[in-house]
Amino acid sequence: MAELHFFTGTMDSGKSTLALQTNHNHAARGRVGKLFTTHDRAGEATVSSRLGLAHDAMEVPEDFDFWRYVVTTLTQGGRVDYLICDEAQFYTRDQVDQLAKIVDELQIDVFAFGILTDFRTHLFEGSARLVELADRMNVLQVEALCWCGKRATHNARTENGVMVVEGEVIVVGDVDKADEPPADVAYEVLCRQHHRRRLTAARAKAVSLAPEPLPFG
Ligand SMILES: Nc1ncnc2c1ncn2[C@@H]1O[C@H](COP(=O)(O)OP(=O)(O)O)[C@@H](O)[C@H]1O
Numbered sequence: 069m070a071e072l073h074f075f076t077g078t079m080d081s082g083k084s085t086l087a088l089q090t091n092h093n094h095a096a097r098g099r100v101g102k103l104f105t106t107h108d109r110a111g112e113a114t115v116s117s118r119l120g121l122a123h124d125a126m127e128v129p130e131d132f133d134f135w136r137y138v139v140t141t142l143t144q145g146g147r148v149d150y151l152i153c154d155e156a157q158f159y160t161r162d163q164v165d166q167l168a169k170i171v172d173e174l175q176i177d178v179f180a181f182g183i184l185t186d187f188r189t190h191l192f193e194g195s196a197r198l199v200e201l202a203d204r205m206n207v208l209q210v211e212a213l214c215w216c217g218k219r220a221t222h223n224a225r226t227e228n229g230v231m232v233v234e235g236e237v238i239v240v241g242d243v244d245k246a247d248e249p250p251a252d253v254a255y256e257v258l259c260r261q262h263h264r265r266r267l268t269a270a271r272a273k274a275v276s277l278a279p280e281p282l283p284f285g
């Protein structure tokens with residue numbers, strides 16, 4: 069039986085790596101897959117992993133119809149055994165419904181990968197629908213860590229190094245590298261407590277160096 073799989077985790081938890089590994093393992097056994105993504109950091113129509121792997125993919129615009137694409141491919145004699153769908157948090161609710169229909173009506177496996185919540189801690193539209201519809205939901209086993217050492221569960225956005233909680237939902241960006249100056253817009257994974265307190269690594273360091281520690285209520 070085909071299934072709709074949803075793999076989730078914070079930014080930098082290995083989702084795109086797993087997407088590429090999943091594709092590799094299925095392709096190695098002669099299965100034919102299609103890769104999809106949208107707004108990847110590396111640019112259009114690419115699934116890229118921070119481990120250095122990348123693969124061509126189809127870019128998914130907001131009006132893309134997965135059902136129509138797969139049915140057209142099949143009716144033209146093409147073969148589709150599985151779909152790999154990266155950055156699925158950005159897909160629309162309708163697009164996730166189409167993925168579920170592909171699984172049920174065409175018996176094609178769908179492997180979707182994406183973060184659950186945005187920088188404000190709200191569910192993304194695509195992820196919310198995947199939680200509602202997926203046959204299996206898997207949280208990535210490689211844990212991204214907060215600066216305090218606890219498991220990171222939330223994605224914080226920083227602007228010029230300062231954590232923000234208002235702005236556009238979609239802003240492509242990366243996690244700041246420890247050895248580079250902060251980017252204009254970047255992300256940092258945090259545990260819930262430090263996300264609530266807006267305590268990023270940089271701010272924690274500044275606070276610990278201050279003569280009077282801030283009174284955290
Ligand atoms: N230099 C490195 N050596 C080993 N592992 C690395 C290195 N750089 C990144 N990684 C691994 O890659 C993970 C990020 O993978 P990626 O697929 O890009 O994540 P995601 O798609 O979830 O944002 C990190 O959590 C880490 O485990």
Ligand SMILES: Cc1cn([C@H]2C[C@H](O)[C@@H](COP(=O)(O)O)O2)c(=O)[nH]c1=O
Pocket residue numbers: 078079080083084107108109182183185186187188223224225237238239240241242255
């Ligand atoms: C939290 C959050 C993230 N994004 C963007 C930033 C990255 O380009 C992707 C996540 O990619 P990853 O492979 O999981 O690292 O999403 C965003 O647009 N809005 C947000 O709130």
